[in-house]
Amino acid sequence: MNLKNIYLDYNATTPLDPAVLEAMLPWLREDFGNPSSQHSSGQRAAAAVDLARLQVARLIDANPDEIIFTGGATEANNTVIRNAGGMIVAGGTEHSSIYEPARDAGAVFLPVTAGGQLIPATLGEALRKHSPALVSLILANNETGVITNLEGVAEVVHAAGALLHLDAVQAAGKIPLSVKALKADFLSLSAHKFYGPKGVGALFVRRGIRLAPLLSGGGQEMNRRSGTHNVPAIVGMGVACRLAAARMDEDPAHALILRQRLETNILDAVPRCSVNGAGEARLPNTLNIRFAGIDAGALAARLNLEGIEVSVGSACSSGRSSGSRILEAMGLSTLDAMSAIRFSLGRGIDAAMIDHTVERLAEMVEVLRAAARTANVLDLETD
Ligand code: PMP
Numbered sequence: 001m002n003l004k005n006i007y008l009d010y011n012a013t014t015p016l017d018p019a020v021l022e023a024m025l026p027w028l029r030e031d032f033g034n035p036s037s038q039h040s041s042g043q044r045a046a047a048a049v050d051l052a053r054l055q056v057a058r059l060i061d062a063n064p065d066e067i068i069f070t071g072g073a074t075e076a077n078n079t080v081i082r083n084a085g086g087m088i089v090a091g092g093t094e095h096s097s098i099y100e101p102a103r104d105a106g107a108v109f110l111p112v113t114a115g116g117q118l119i120p121a122t123l124g125e126a127l128r129k130h131s132p133a134l135v136s137l138i139l140a141n142n143e144t145g146v147i148t149n150l151e152g153v154a155e156v157v158h159a160a161g162a163l164l165h166l167d168a169v170q171a172a173g174k175i176p177l178s179v180k181a182l183k184a185d186f187l188s189l190s191a192h193k194f195y196g197p198k199g200v201g202a203l204f205v206r207r208g209i210r211l212a213p214l215l216s217g218g219g220q221e222m223n224r225r226s227g228t229h230n231v232p233a234i235v236g237m238g239v240a241c242r243l244a245a246a247r248m249d250e251d252p253a254h255a256l257i258l259r260q261r262l263e264t265n266i267l268d269a270v271p272r273c274s275v276n277g278a279g280e281a282r283l284p285n286t287l288n289i290r291f292a293g294i295d296a297g298a299l300a301a302r303l304n305l306e307g308i309e310v311s312v313g314s315a316c317s318s319g320r321s322s323g324s325r326i327l328e329a330m331g332l333s334t335l336d337a338m339s340a341i342r343f344s345l346g347r348g349i350d351a352a353m354i355d356h357t358v359e360r361l362a363e364m365v366e367v368l369r370a371a372a373r374t375a376n377v378l379d380l381e382t383d
Pocket of ligand 1: 012071072074075077097138140141142167169170190199201
């Protein structure tokens with residue numbers, strides 16, 4: 001066990017599974033063919049891409065011809081938003097790869113509850129008022145882990161004549177996914193969130209739905225995404241999907257036990273902290289917690305000095321001095337939003353790492369709060 005580096009940021013990205021790497025290596029070494037070529041080198045690569053397409057389809061209960069490989073979920077999300085062809089209604093806690101293009105397209109964003117949950121009545125109202133062509137919702141939030149309650153959602157979206165897109169990037173490999181049960185028309189995935197390589201993703205597009213490509217050119221992916229296939233990455237994504245499906249009992253159970261240990265022990269050891277998204281269904285691996293009076297950036301920096309790697313807000317938006325857009329949408333003040341830390345767990349974490357983290361964290365919070373009190377007293381004295 002290596003207590004020198006405790007990586008608790010699996011929602012930002014995950015390490016490559018060794019079996020994924022092994023499967024990718026031949027396609028980086030000797031098997032370099034282009035799947036669009038008609039000769040044997042090309043057709044071997046085409047067969048490998050086809051197998052990967054089947055493996056991705058199986059993870060989400062889709063048909064292989066409904067899967068388009070992309071250069072990640074940012075591309076998949078942008079493709080759907082730019083394809084909308086009408087008004088867009090989006091969730092209130094979307095990832096920036098939905099939020100930014102949707103905002104630019106004049107989308108209406110739905111409010112969420114204090115727990116970060118969709119409010120069905122406001123969706124119904126938005127459908128009536130705006131007659132959107134597309135509704136886009138995050139299936140599980142990357143910052144809080146809150147799982148959107150989609151019961152009845154596809155039905156009302158379809159009844160209003162709109163299509164439903166789900167950003168399932170954080171859900172994949174953590175909760176079972178079926179596009180049939182979800183009745184989704186589009187669904188986005190990203191391999192690096194479930195032990196696959198970075199820079200490869202997939203977009204599910206239900207059979208019969210028209211999709212205007214974001215990238216046109218050579219006509220790959222049934223004219224829906226041009227560009228030479230990234231064969232090693234696609235092969236890696238396929239294997240990562242196969243492993244995620246095979247480990248659908250083991251991985252979430254392992255994460256949940258450790259997440260509960262982390263959550264319970266922090267709440268016990270550290271006064272004045274609260275869980276964001278408490279009371280909602282959450283991903284088994286994610287804990288977003290705020291520490292009253294603490295600057296999360298300062299706390300994360302101290303943890304990092306001791307080799308404990310966590311996230312403040314989401315990795316994609318870190319470096320900004322404002323609080324998280326997601327937490328503020330849940331009604332938190334900027335100051336409260338800036339006191340939140342996200343812990344996200346995965347396959348490499350064990351109980352000793354969790355216990356060590358809680359121990360160090362409790363001490364650091366106490367030190368930071370004591371320092372803040374001293375600073376306040378000094379401020380008073382100089383007044
Ligand atoms: N959606 C969500 C919910 C995410 O967490 C991420 C990754 N942070 C993305 C989309 C973008 O995925 P990618 O890194 O493949 O562009």
